[in-house]
Amino acid sequence: MKKLHLYHIPIAYMLLYVVAILISGIWLFLLSQGLASADILQTLTHIATTPEPKSLHNFIEVATPHMFAIGTLIFVVAHFMLFSTNVSKKFSLRISLMLFTVALFNVLAYLFISFGLVVSGWIKLFSLALFVLVFLFMLGMVAFSL
Amino acid sequence: MKFLVNKDLEHASLLKNLMAGVVFALFFYFILDVVLHAYVIGLDVSTLSTTLFGNPDEFMEPILIDTLLLQVHIDLFMALFSIMIVASIYIRLHNKKVMTKWLVHALFILGLFTPILLMIAYFTNVWFITIWLVTFILGHLLAMWMSLLILKKLLFK
Numbered sequence: 001m002k003k004l005h006l007y008h009i010p011i012a013y014m015l016l017y018v019v020a021i022l023i024s025g026i027w028l029f030l031l032s033q034g035l036a037s038a039d040i041l042q043t044l045t046h047i048a049t050t051p052e053p054k055s056l057h058n059f060i061e062v063a064t065p066h067m068f069a070i071g072t073l074i075f076v077v078a079h080f081m082l083f084s085t086n087v088s089k090k091f092s093l094r095i096s097l098m099l100f101t102v103a104l105f106n107v108l109a110y111l112f113i114s115f116g117l118v119v120s121g122w123i124k125l126f127s128l129a130l131f132v133l134v135f136l137f138m139l140g141m142v143a144f145s146l
Numbered sequence: 147m148k149f150l151v152n153k154d155l156e157h158a159s160l161l162k163n164l165m166a167g168v169v170f171a172l173f174f175y176f177i178l179d180v181v182l183h184a185y186v187i188g189l190d191v192s193t194l195s196t197t198l199f200g201n202p203d204e205f206m207e208p209i210l211i212d213t214l215l216l217q218v219h220i221d222l223f224m225a226l227f228s229i230m231i232v233a234s235i236y237i238r239l240h241n242k243k244v245m246t247k248w249l250v251h252a253l254f255i256l257g258l259f260t261p262i263l264l265m266i267a268y269f270t271n272v273w274f275i276t277i278w279l280v281t282f283i284l285g286h287l288l289a290m291w292m293s294l295l296i297l298k299k300l301l302f303k
Contacts, residue, residue, distance in 0.1 A: 006237045006247060010230050013254035017226040020258065024219040031212050069223055076230070 008146050011080055015139050018077060022132055029128065044125065051121030054114050063107050070103045077138055084145035095141065099134045106131040165235050166300045172228055173293040176286050179224070183282065186217065187264075194275045198268050214268055218261040225257040229289065236292050239299045249292060256285030 027035075033052050035043045078099065081092035106127040112118040180189070187209070188194045200208035233250045240246045260281045267274035 006241055006250070007234070009247065009250050010233045010237070010254070013258065014226060014230060017222060017254075017258060020262070021219065021222045021226070024215060024222060024261075028212065028215050028219055031215065036211060072227075073223075076227075 011142065011146060014077065015143055018073065018135070018139060021073070022135060026128070026132065047121040047125055049120065051110075051113050051124060054110055056114060059110055059114050062110075066107050070107065071100070074099050074103060074135075074138075077135075077142060080142050081145065084141070086145050087141050092141065095134070095138055099131075099138055102127065102131045102134050162300055165238075166297060168231060169235060169293050169296045169300075172232055173290055173297070175228060176289045176293070180283070180286050187214075189279070191272065191275055191279065194267075194279065195272050198275065199272075209268075211268070214264070218265055221261040221264075222258075225261070229253055229257045232289055232292055232296070235296050239296055249288070253285065253288050253292065256281050256288060260285055 030040065030043050033043055033047050074096070078092065078096040081087060081089070081096070084092065106124075109124040109127040112123055113121060183189060187197045196204075196206055197209050198214075200206050233253060237246060237250060260278065263274055263278040263281055267278050
């Protein structure tokens with residue numbers, strides 16, 4: 001296949017799109033927790049102490065498209081590591097599996113709050129932060145491989 | 147993407163037809179996406195400014211930031227996948243043309259900036275609505291044109 005380097009263009013833009021999707025996702029989550037009427041720090045404190053109540057219906061409504069979208073997005077981003085000569089396949093596999101696990105934990109985190117298993121919202125904040133960090137690390141790996 | 151790169155199209159009619167099928171579906175997706183946006187937020191400056199800023203004379207409230215951001219969030223996701231597929235197949239088929247690189251750059255830039263411009267328009271003024279409208283229409287036309295070029299190469303060569 002000639003001019004394989006042209007494929008670097010879609011991959012590079014994909015990284016930007018994923019960052020934009022992550023930012024808009026975080027923004028949406030903070031808005032649902034009252035960001036519109038308070039500053040970020042206040043909203044984070046509010047989530048940690050008294051997260052907004054969510055019914056099972058609300059949870060399913062948010063979780064269902066995210067299960068599909070996040071799963072597909074991780075697959076698409078991570079499969080580019082198959083082409084990488086800079087990062088080992090074993091390390092890529094570990095990070096990919098970690099990302100899938102953290103994503104599942106992040107999507108399900110609000111379920112623990114909804115069912116009253118956890119009173120504080122720290123679990124959602126922690127899972128969200130972890131998911132974003134691992135995803136950014138994976139994007140960094142793809143960028144490094146370019 | 148790996149299968150797109152590896153397979154020799156001359157001896158893989160299944161892959162050739164699969165690519166034609168997905169691009170055909172995406173071509174109609176781009177058309178319907180324009181229609182959908184016309185219904186949801188409007189496709190002319192006056193309807194768009196009523197959606198984004200409301201209209202006190204007609205007692206119309208502006209769109210909620212949550213609703214608009216959700217639309218932008220979904221648009222980014224859909225744009226990423228649709229453009230990735232069209233661009234990858236386009237590169238596979240038109241890799242010898244100099245224009246390919248610039249068309250792919252233009253498609254990705256328009257796709258990324260369209261949702262961002264909508265958010266900027268919401269927080270600023272009506273001028274960005276015009277810019278959003280131009281980038282939105284241009285992006286979709288470019289994607290449709292590239293889809294047609296792919297179909298032409300796959301089906302009529």
